[in-house]
Amino acid sequence: MRSTISTCRRITSRTEERMASTPTTLTTPSASPNANASFLRGSAILIIWGGVDDPTTNEEALNAWWTNEHLPERLSIPGFHRTRRFYTLKNAQSQYLVVYEVESLETLTSPDYMEALNNPTPSTAKFMPLLASMNRSACRLLHSVARDEFTSGTQTKNGIGGTVAHIVFEPPSTAEAKEALQKWIVDVGWPSLAAFPSPLAMHLLEHDDAASKSGSSTKSYEDVRFQGAEGESESGSQGRWMLLIEFAEPFGAPFSRAFTLTDTIADKLDDQGATDIDVRLYSLICAASE
Numbered sequence: 001m002r003s004t005i006s007t008c009r010r011i012t013s014r015t016e017e018r019m020a021s022t023p024t025t026l027t028t029p030s031a032s033p034n035a036n037a038s039f040l041r042g043s044a045i046l047i048i049w050g051g052v053d054d055p056t057t058n059e060e061a062l063n064a065w066w067t068n069e070h071l072p073e074r075l076s077i078p079g080f081h082r083t084r085r086f087y088t089l090k091n092a093q094s095q096y097l098v099v100y101e102v103e104s105l106e107t108l109t110s111p112d113y114m115e116a117l118n119n120p121t122p123s124t125a126k127f128m129p130l131l132a133s134m135n136r137s138a139c140r141l142l143h144s145v146a147r148d149e150f151t152s153g154t155q156t157k158n159g160i161g162g163t164v165a166h167i168v169f170e171p172p173s174t175a176e177a178k179e180a181l182q183k184w185i186v187d188v189g190w191p192s193l194a195a196f197p198s199p200l201a202m203h204l205l206e207h208d209d210a211a212s213k214s215g216s217s218t219k220s221y222e223d224v225r226f227q228g229a230e231g232e233s234e235s236g237s238q239g240r241w242m243l244l245i246e247f248a249e250p251f252g253a254p255f256s257r258a259f260t261l262t263d264t265i266a267d268k269l270d271d272q273g274a275t276d277i278d279v280r281l282y283s284l285i286c287a288a289s290e
Helices: 059-075 105-109 111-118 122-130 153-157 175-194 209-216 258-271
Strands: 009-011 044-052 080-090 093-102 132-146 163-170 199-207 241-247 275-289
Touching: 044 105, 044 199, 059 080, 059 093, 059 122, 059 275, 093 105, 093 163, 093 275, 105 111, 105 132, 105 209, 111 209, 132 175, 132 209, 132 241, 163 258, 175 199, 175 258, 241 258, 258 275
Parallel strands: none
Antiparallel strands: 009 275, 044 093, 044 132, 080 093, 080 275, 132 199, 163 241, 163 275, 199 241
């Protein structure tokens, strides 16, 4: 049985040891699901993820602030439609993922949002620096799709998964290769996942460096140590891609396929020319909408 602790890795070659002892086989489907159906509310996403590495941190107080003050405050900003928080444990360190679904990329540089970022509440100023090794990425939505079973009527915008896989990677450098990779993700990757019952939705995102830096240079984040897309922006993270895969299954359940399916997708991304692939799986803490 797979461990209930999430997995995190960086793939550098096709010969790296596979996470799953028995990978799931993905096959090319005969037809693609409805590509116009999305769970997301808006055309852009702000993703923040990172760890709490100070063992003296009062995580009960941290979570109380985050869930009960910070998320409602952000949802009061025009253009912020829904937010979700996720959790996992890696090497005895708490890891968090926050997803904000917003109207557009411009929402993340809007005067209302900048005003909030430059005037943090006392609790925000207290707790934000506790999120060590933080990553913050404003992303445009390249593609989003949900299962056919959830694409009729009001169901389209109401579904969420209890377990989410977050895959960060560098796409190939040429426009032609990027187009081929996106085509594989859309035409083969998602339909193959959807052949299994638990994957609910998949979202392909592209990091935007300018929008990310606009918010990250504000007062709210002045004591935060950025890593990943932010910390490496000078070395070419502009254009970094991400996949969010939502699963309808309990995190780490013995019948779960989230780990093996995610691992297989990561391996296939490697085969398609993606590099620096980082994989993390999280369980849902809460979801709130405007």
